[in-house]
Amino acid sequence: MISSVNPTIKAISILVPGIFLSFTFDVFTPLIYLLFVLAITFTLTNISISKWIKIFSPFVLVALGFAWMAALYSNQTYSYGEVHFQLWHFEITTGSIQTGISLALRSLCFVALSLLFALTTDSTKLMLSLMQQCKLPPKITYGILAGYRFLPIFKHELHVLRQAHRIRGVSRTRGIKGQINQFRRYSIPLLANGIRKAERVAIAMESKGFTGDKERTHYHDLTVSKKDWYFLTMIVGTFIAVVAISYYLGYLNIFGRKF
Incomplete structure (x- = not known):
């Protein structure tokens, strides 16, 4: 289960695709990866679906707001294609709609990844892992x-x-x-x-003898096992595979430039 993965490795696994997703501006890449995150959330964790939906639902409204604002205020790089309708002096084109949907899906990906981490990570284990694996004072x-x-x-x-x-x-x-x-x-x-x-x-x-010395023993020793590396490979590897498929199908768009 994901809850038993080392918190530091889990955080790295969440951060890497989260950072690189911000570079993509197509609809296909964030949509497929969002579906993947949802699949592992409900199959490899004990998170209650009702609890997850209750937390996730408000962010859907925020994502819709992002999509609408991005569609209205897209610059010339992203406002390509046919003009579908005009609102005051704003022209809504195919490119601006795709940019807005992409932004909404990316936002939902960030939220889904964050919930995957937050709802499966114990705060005490996270701090201990940062101290033992990342050498935090x-x-x-x-x-x-x-x-x-x-x-x-x-x-x-x-x-x-x-x-x-x-x-x-x-x-x-x-x-x-x-x-x-x-x-x-x-x-x-x-x-x-x-x-x-x-x-x-x-x-x-x-x-009780606490001096803040880094060279100390721990009652709970957190280690990095093969299971943790498997999780990192699955999360990051799937993202790389989705980007590769998106590139092969001609959907990949990075900062308004198609590949």
Whole structure:
């Protein structure tokens, strides 16, 4: 399963096609690769389809907005072909429509790849992998982990503050000035509690021998296995194959230039 792949290798696997997809401006390449990403998402992971659709759906609207804006404001390089209709002084051509659809599909590819990574990667394993495989300093790694663990605590404390204010008869204020005062009432106690918690965590880490030294042992040793390289080969290799097929069929378009 993809959830057991080393997070660093998984991140590289996601970044490589994501970066090179931004160079393509045809419809075929991002469409086929999007279908491939969707196929492995629903066959090689335990991601709930309903949960995935709930997260993915808002980005479809964003992608449609990108497509519409790209079709309206395409420059001469991408506004080739027959004029299909005119909106005010904007001429919508075959090239501008293809550019807009391509941009939308690329955006959806980025989202699908990001969800594949985010929904199958444990945050703790990601930080440990960055520290062990990418040699990220332990001070940065454990600092990020500590900050990440504080987020749900801050959410709970904010809820407690709101309930306490409501019990004491402090209602929600309106207007810009009222919103500023309300933000001040919430932010100062949260900031004070955050500083106190950070000091406790720092003292606890020092008392347990944490010095930030890179030469240290780990309770969980993350290694790179053959399975991780297979995953990298599958993701990147499929992208190369899709680009090759697109080039062979005459669809490949890089920055407005067909190959």
